[in-house]
Amino acid sequence: MNDIMMQILYSIIGGFILTNISLIIFQVVSYHPYSRPVIPLLFQSITVLFGLAIIIILEGDDFSNFSGIGNLLQILLAQGIVDVMRILPVFYVLMLYYLFRASIRTMPDAPLLELLDTE
Amino acid sequence: MIEGSVQIWLGFFLILLGTFWGRMGPAFLRNRYYAPILILGLFCLVIDIYELDEQGSILRNAINDFLPWFSVGFLGYYLVLIGAPTYWKTRFPQLISGWLIIFISFYLYVKYNNHISISDVFISFTSIIGILISLIFFMFLVRFVENRIPSEDPAPELTDSEKEFVRRIISKNIGVDEE
Numbered sequence: 001m002n003d004i005m006m007q008i009l010y011s012i013i014g015g016f017i018l019t020n021i022s023l024i025i026f027q028v029v030s031y032h033p034y035s036r037p038v039i040p041l042l043f044q045s046i047t048v049l050f051g052l053a054i055i056i057i058l059e060g061d062d063f064s065n066f067s068g069i070g071n072l073l074q075i076l077l078a079q080g081i082v083d084v085m086r087i088l089p090v091f092y093v094l095m096l097y098y099l100f101r102a103s104i105r106t107m108p109d110a111p112l113l114e115l116l117d118t119e
Numbered sequence: 120m121i122e123g124s125v126q127i128w129l130g131f132f133l134i135l136l137g138t139f140w141g142r143m144g145p146a147f148l149r150n151r152y153y154a155p156i157l158i159l160g161l162f163c164l165v166i167d168i169y170e171l172d173e174q175g176s177i178l179r180n181a182i183n184d185f186l187p188w189f190s191v192g193f194l195g196y197y198l199v200l201i202g203a204p205t206y207w208k209t210r211f212p213q214l215i216s217g218w219l220i221i222f223i224s225f226y227l228y229v230k231y232n233n234h235i236s237i238s239d240v241f242i243s244f245t246s247i248i249g250i251l252i253s254l255i256f257f258m259f260l261v262r263f264v265e266n267r268i269p270s271e272d273p274a275p276e277l278t279d280s281e282k283e284f285v286r287r288i289i290s291k292n293i294g295v296d297e298e
Contacts, residue, residue, distance in 0.1 A: 008245045015246030019253035025132065026139045036268070040260040054284065057227065071174075074124070078174040081131070083246035085185040086235060089228060090244075092192060094220070102203040104213060 009058065010076065011083050013051045017073070018080025020044045020051075051076070123169035127178060130163025188227035193222035 024044050027037040052072055137157030140150035164182050171179055194219045202214030277285065 004242070005240050011242055011246040012249040015249030016253045017249075018246075019250045020257075022135055023257050025135050029136055030143045031141050036264050039264050040257065043260055047253075055179070074128070075174045077131075078178045080238070080246060080249070081178060082181045083243040084250075085181050086240055086243040087247070088185075088189070089232075090240070095196075099199055099203075099221075102205060103199060103218070105204065107204050107207050 006058070008078050010055070013055060014076045014079030014083060016080075017048055017051050018084070020048050021077065024048075045088045047074075123171035124175050126163050126166075126169055127171065127175050130160045130165075133157070133160030133163060136160070184231040187231055188224045191220055191227055192224035195224055 024041060027035070028042055031037060051071055052085075055072060055076070133156050137155075137160055138154045141153035141157065143149060164179075167179070167187065198213045198220060199215030200217075202210040202212070202217055
């Protein structure tokens with residue numbers, strides 16, 4: 001597989017693992033008597049391992065460059081975080097449109113609020 | 120190097136922990152420790168004490184490039200939202216200073232991130248596919264688990280004393296004289 005395809009795959013699996021691990025942490029730290037996190041936690045852990053397995057299979061002999069599964073997990077998590085930080089400016093600029101509209105909009109008359117001011 | 124890795128991943132964990140505790144439950148009953156934990160996590164990510172391994176360095180550099188423009192932009196957004204006429208009252212000092220700060224954040228973005236190419240950003244965009252797959256999968260898992268919970272019997276009717284209690288609370292809240 002060429003380098004760009006491999007980078008794209010790392011980004012996809014990095015985003016997948018970052019979100020899954022964030023959701024796993026969320027379910028553990030927000031546990032309360034009415035939550036039922038066992039099945040989601042189990043399946044999400046399996047999918048994280050599945051994501052790691054895809055990379056290990058595709059890297060083949062190159063997997064020996066990583067010093068273990070823990071190291072690979074760190075690489076993919078770091079990739080996911082870096083990717084999120086790189087794409088956030090795009091959403092930041094898109095949100096500016098709504099911020100601009102909120103800044104210049106004229107609100108309809110509110111007779112009840114005016115009544116409050118006169119009291 | 121181990122200490123550096125532990126510090127940076129502990130920071131990541133604490134930021135998630137602080138964020139989740141800060142958003143959990145009703146607004147009047149949220150965990151009071153979320154803010155210190157969030158700040159501690161940020162410090163763990165930013166403070167450069169130990170030597171880092173390769174991926175730790177990549178992450179630290181990305182954070183150092185990200186935080187200046189993001190924190191300034193966040194402040195700008197906050198000020199504009201306070202100043203905007205959402206609640207009928209425009210606060211011009213906050214509104215104008217907010218927009219100025221947002222423009223400063225653009226300058227900071229260009230200053231700290233000029234090494235990132237368009238193709239890097241396009242490749243990073245593919246991470247959205249992984250994020251969406253993960254979220255959709257999680258939604259299906261939660262739906263599956265929730266559907267397996269047997270429905271409870273309908274709640275019994277309120278007793279007279281409970282009805283009176285509810286009537287008194289509503290009267291008090293809408294300002295009707297009880298007498």
